[in-house]
Amino acid sequence: MTEPLLSVRNLKVSYAVGGGAIDAVDGASFDVPRGSILGLVGESGCGKTTVARAITRVIADNASITGGEIVFEGRDIAAIPERQMNALRWRDIAFIPQSAMNSLDPVYTVESQLHEVLRRRGGMDRRAAQARAQELFEMVGIETNRLRDYPHQFSGGMRQRVAIALALALNPKLVIADEPVTALDVIVQRQILDQLRALQTMLGISVILVTHDISVVAYICDRTVVMYAGRIAEEGPMEAVLTRPMHPYTMGLRNAFPDLNGAASGILTPIEGAPPNLASPPQGCRFAPRCPFALEVCTKGQPPLRELVPGHRVACHRADEAPVLRELAAKTETWLVPA
Amino acid sequence: MRASNPQTAEPLVSVRDVQLHYRVGGVFSAMRGRSSVVKAVDGVSFEIRRGESVGLLGESGCGKTSMGRLLLKLEEATGGEIVFAGEPVTGLKGAALKRYRAKAQLIFQNPFDAVNSRFTIRAALSEPLENAGIPAAEREGRIVKALELVRLPQPQQFLDRYPHQLSGGQLQRVVMARALILEPDFVVADEPVSMLDVSVRAGVLNVFRDVRDRLGLTAIYISHDLALVRYVCERTIVMYLGKVMEDGPTEDIVREPLHPYTKALVAAVPVPQPDQSHAPLPIGRGAPDPRNPPSGCVFRDRCPYAFERCPREVPRLRRVGTRQVACHLFDDTTERP
Numbered sequence: 233m234t235e236p237l238l239s240v241r242n243l244k245v246s247y248a249v250g251g252g253a254i255d256a257v258d259g260a261s262f263d264v265p266r267g268s269i270l271g272l273v274g275e276s277g278c279g280k281t282t283v284a285r286a287i288t289r290v291i292a293d294n295a296s297i298t299g300g301e302i303v304f305e306g307r308d309i310a311a312i313p314e315r316q317m318n319a320l321r322w323r324d325i326a327f328i329p330q331s332a333m334n335s336l337d338p339v340y341t342v343e344s345q346l347h348e349v350l351r352r353r354g355g356m357d358r359r360a361a362q363a364r365a366q367e368l369f370e371m372v373g374i375e376t377n378r379l380r381d382y383p384h385q386f387s388g389g390m391r392q393r394v395a396i397a398l399a400l401a402l403n404p405k406l407v408i409a410d411e412p413v414t415a416l417d418v419i420v421q422r423q424i425l426d427q428l429r430a431l432q433t434m435l436g437i438s439v440i441l442v443t444h445d446i447s448v449v450a451y452i453c454d455r456t457v458v459m460y461a462g463r464i465a466e467e468g469p470m471e472a473v474l475t476r477p478m479h480p481y482t483m484g485l486r487n488a489f490p491d492l493n494g495a496a497s498g499i500l501t502p503i504e505g506a507p508p509n510l511a512s513p514p515q516g517c518r519f520a521p522r523c524p525f526a527l528e529v530c531t532k533g534q535p536p537l538r539e540l541v542p543g544h545r546v547a548c549h550r551a552d553e554a555p556v557l558r559e560l561a562a563k564t565e566t567w568l569v570p571a
Numbered sequence: 572m573r574a575s576n577p578q579t580a581e582p583l584v585s586v587r588d589v590q591l592h593y594r595v596g597g598v599f600s601a602m603r604g605r606s607s608v609v610k611a612v613d614g615v616s617f618e619i620r621r622g623e624s625v626g627l628l629g630e631s632g633c634g635k636t637s638m639g640r641l642l643l644k645l646e647e648a649t650g651g652e653i654v655f656a657g658e659p660v661t662g663l664k665g666a667a668l669k670r671y672r673a674k675a676q677l678i679f680q681n682p683f684d685a686v687n688s689r690f691t692i693r694a695a696l697s698e699p700l701e702n703a704g705i706p707a708a709e710r711e712g713r714i715v716k717a718l719e720l721v722r723l724p725q726p727q728q729f730l731d732r733y734p735h736q737l738s739g740g741q742l743q744r745v746v747m748a749r750a751l752i753l754e755p756d757f758v759v760a761d762e763p764v765s766m767l768d769v770s771v772r773a774g775v776l777n778v779f780r781d782v783r784d785r786l787g788l789t790a791i792y793i794s795h796d797l798a799l800v801r802y803v804c805e806r807t808i809v810m811y812l813g814k815v816m817e818d819g820p821t822e823d824i825v826r827e828p829l830h831p832y833t834k835a836l837v838a839a840v841p842v843p844q845p846d847q848s849h850a851p852l853p854i855g856r857g858a859p860d861p862r863n864p865p866s867g868c869v870f871r872d873r874c875p876y877a878f879e880r881c882p883r884e885v886p887r888l889r890r891v892g893t894r895q896v897a898c899h900l901f902d903d904t905t906e907r908p
Contacts, residue, residue: 387857418839447842450844488769488770490802492825492842506740
């Protein structure tokens with residue numbers, strides 16, 4: 233019963249660019265336990281969206297899964313034929329995109345889009361689809377008299393609720409949400425996150441929430457995976473990762489993030505530099521060029537993901553020293569680059 | 572934090588009952604009697620002292636960006652008056668407008684849109700100097716100085732590069748350098764870090780604070796993010812549907828918001844801490860509709876404290892302690908419900 237719903241093992245995804253290939257995801261491994269929300273967090277280009285899309289196998293034309301396994305309910309879906317994969321979509325694994333406007337068809341009412349999923353994918357008859365569409369709207373908190381409306385007649389937050397209703401249409405076990413609240417104002421963002429959490433608990437489903445925002449992770453996630461430059465830096469229970477981070481990158485992210493509950497005089501500390509170009513990534517740890525704690529070993533070999541605390545894994549050569557590094561990382565001068 | 576000196580601080584900018592109304596809907600809407608007016612900015616008044624940094628805070632559609640554009644005369648007000656250093660901005664034309672544009676600068680939101688991708692950094696920074704009639708011989712020195720000001724290390728190496736060869740953080744500093752190169756008195760920064768990653772954002776914000784303090788700039792910082800506004804501005808103006816809801820010291824607003832809308836906004840700001848309140852927000856669902864705002868107080872249809880006076884009367888901004896608040900709850904003549 234403790235078997236995870238989804239287990240990603242050493243996943244590699246490459247993009248063919250020009251004559252070469254870029255490994256956007258280079259050996260990602262993590263589990264999604266049943267009935268939980270996992271936050272996949274990282275900055276632009278870290279590979280978080282590519283991982284999420286690889287799980288649904290809806291990836292760009294020039295992208296391909298070049299290695300690893302995606303084990304969903306005991307079955308590796310990384311290499312099953314597209315026809316079998318397609319049977320899983322919506323029914324077992326559903327996707328909520330970043331901008332609902334891009335996933336909803338502007339020329340059809342939202343009801344007809346719900347019906348398409350319910351009838352074509354779910355095999356329901358018209359009457360059953362009608363009843364289910366109403367039920368879904370009630371679940372996500374939209375009045376059912378708005379079913380006949382077109383996407384443009386909804387506000388951004390309401391459209392995102394419609395996208396959630398669509399994703400839940402056929403009772404999937406796993407919902408993957410790619411930055412579902414990024415485009416929304418804070419008040420609506422909060423309301424959508426509350427809705428998502430309530431539905432997740434009520435239905436007992438699992439959610440992978442892709443986000444760049446550690447405050448969204450802090451608000452709603454049970455576990456979190458921190459990605460950097462195509463690799464997993466750190467993975468574990470949300471509270472442990474955010475309050476006792478073991479990877480210097482996670483420590484740095486916390487310093488750079490403004491906290492309204494913190495002191496007004498708090499100084500934000502950036503992580504100097506920029507993520508590496510994945511066309512020619514550094515030989516050793518990918519964070520080493522920006523890491524204030526990098527040693528020679530860090531520039532030589534890739535650190536393996538190690539479980540030093542039960543359930544909390546980190547890919548850092550100096551992970552054993554994490555408590556000391558955490559104290560140093562809290563100081564601004566640690567991150568200053570000598571001019 | 573820098574201390575402002577109220578004795579010497581005269582208002583640099585005065586905004587008096589400014590309006591920006593758009594007529595929306597075409598011929599067909601008009602025939603069905605549905606043509607309407609959107610009040611993007613509706614009767615906004617505030618003053619900014621020299622050297623002050625003020626945040627314009629609000630959600631999409633609240634009028635904060637329109638207000639910023641009005642201040643720079645990128646938009647013509649349909650009513651009211653904006654006065655800059657004692658002179659009305661509203662009627663500026665020709666050479667006077669050009670002089671104003673050199674003194675009041677905009678820092679754009681998306682650095683990748685703000686810099687022409689076919690210009691080198693040198694060309695992008697030369698343009699404003701050329702427009703201002705700075706002799707060619709002086710330009711390179713000014714450019715290097717501006718890039719040093721925004722802490723781009725070894726500025727020379729960037730001059731012949733194109734925007735795509737810079738990282739987002741570097742390019743945002745170039746955008747800032749361009750806004751500062753004519754040594755303006757006043758800058759309007761419109762969500763200047765919203766396109767940047769968190770690890771890089773902090774560096775750009777630190778440069779902004781540092782440059783502002785060193786040059787004694789007066790600044791407006793437009794954002795939807797109270798945590799960022801708090802980091803750069805000592806004072807915040809909260810807008811909702813084209814109107815000012817609350818105006819006061821940022822720290823007071825963060826610690827004890829007075830206006831019911833500000834209360835909801837502050838409660839909604841996400842914080843990076845695991846232990847935080849999950850209590851429902853004190854605000855009704857639904858989104859503000861700028862074409863059809865409620866009568867009286869524009870916030871009353873989502874306000875948990877609304878009472879019978881709210882639909883009947885538009886609340887005026889009234890002084891409450893250190894701040895100004897536009898809410899009937901804070902009017903002494905109101906019987907508290």
